[in-house]
Amino acid sequence: MADQASDGQEKTEDPTQKRLEKSKEDGQVASSKELFVLTTLLVGFLLYLGLTPFFSSILQEWAALLRFSGEDGLPDEIFRNLGSSFSFIFWKSVIFAMPLFIITVFTQMMMSGSINWSVSALAFKASRIDPLSGLKRMFSMKALVEMLKAIFKVICLIGAAVLVFESQFEKLLTAQSTHLFGGVSRLSEVFLLLIIVFLLVLAIIAMFDVVWQQYQHNQEQKMTLQEVKDESKETEGSPELKAKIRRLQMTAGKRAKERRAxxxxxxxxxxxxxxxxxxxxxxxxxxxxxxxxxxxxxxxxxxxxxxxxxxxxxxxxxxxxxxxxxxxxxxxxxxxxxxxxxxxxxxxxxxxxxxxxxxxxxxxxxxxxxxxxxxxxxxxxx
Missing domain, CATH: 3.40.1690.10 (secretion proteins EscU)
Known part of the structure; x- marks a missing residue:
């Protein structure tokens, strides 16, 4: 059944371009949490693969900050290394944070078609702290769908993990019989395989979620026939006024033609x-x-x-x-x-x-x- 507007009319009409632009200004755009999870995890995984050759040097640099010779005074050296540690953590975090920030913005662009900064979305709204409104959101159809989606996602990920461990069970059992680096290498291979499988599962879930979010957003933005008529009057003027303007234009044109003749x-x-x-x-x-x-x-x-x-x-x-x-x-x-x-x-x-x-x-x-x-x-x- 179509949604009901406040005046009792059914919202059966597709949203106009003006309505969609207004919803963007208010921060109401289609957004998929599953797509954000997929893209950020994918970029994080690629960063992990790209930075793996540098892990050894990073660990050595980090270990150097934990060595104290005491030649210049132990307290001074501790404070100096502590400041260097903060700087070390900050810049290494930026290396991970910037690509994740960029992919987050790019993901939203894929969903809404453009970057949308909405100031009105940050404004205070009493409905956000209204207990009744909160209960309606908690027990709404949207909340039910989100809960079922989360349960389904957990089941899929657990099932994928079980399948991966079953297929790699023998390799994990024989890891203890080899040397340390060989065992770590086998565990790394299983870990990489597990991440790849997780990404595939999340990609399938995200694909369906994007379609669902777009559909749901379109349903929320649908308009009643009266709303479409009212918007048309606001943008183009009432039919009566337009007819009067046309009559005046025709009269003026006729007079101008008569004067030229x-x-x-x-x-x-x-x-x-x-x-x-x-x-x-x-x-x-x-x-x-x-x-x-x-x-x-x-x-x-x-x-x-x-x-x-x-x-x-x-x-x-x-x-x-x-x-x-x-x-x-x-x-x-x-x-x-x-x-x-x-x-x-x-x-x-x-x-x-x-x-x-x-x-x-x-x-x-x-x-x-x-x-x-x-x-x-x-x-x-x-």
């Missing part, structure tokens, strides 16, 4: 109202036709410069009026007639341009706009 109509416009360069609105009106002037194109910034450039190259009259250009830009729409509150203002401007095109001497009109048609550069009412 409207640029082709600028040469046919009657006049261009500017502010003087921040905004530009191209108007089309034919005298005698019904309806109000139509907005062919409009833009701000770079697009306004393009409208003015195209209109100037095409001989379209450019009329500068800051407030009118803003009013047309913020209140009007491309392809539609100008807003009705701007009829009078635009009519006076077009009449001025019409007379100007006929080479008549006319004064620039005073353009009056309704109060609700007055905007600043951000489109806010003045």
């Amino acid at each position: 409207a640029m082709d109509k600028v040469p046919t416009s009657t006049a261009i109202i500017t502010n003087p360069t921040h905004f530009a609105v191209a108007l089309k009106y034919e005298v005698g036709t019904p309806g109000a002037p139509e907005i062919l194109a409009m833009g701000r910034g770079h697009q306004a410069h393009e409208i003015i450039r195209i209109g100037t190259e095409s001989g379209v009259t450019v009329f500068r009026n800051e407030l009118l250009a803003r009013a047309l830009f913020f209140a009007g729409n491309i392809g539609e007639e100008i807003p009705s509150p701007l009829y009078t203002a635009v009519a006076s401007v077009l009449a001025f341009i019409y007379q100007l095109d006929k080479k008549e001497q006319v004064e620039e009109p005073d353009v009056d706009l309704p109060e609700d048609m007055l905007f600043n550069e951000d489109g806010k009412p003045l």
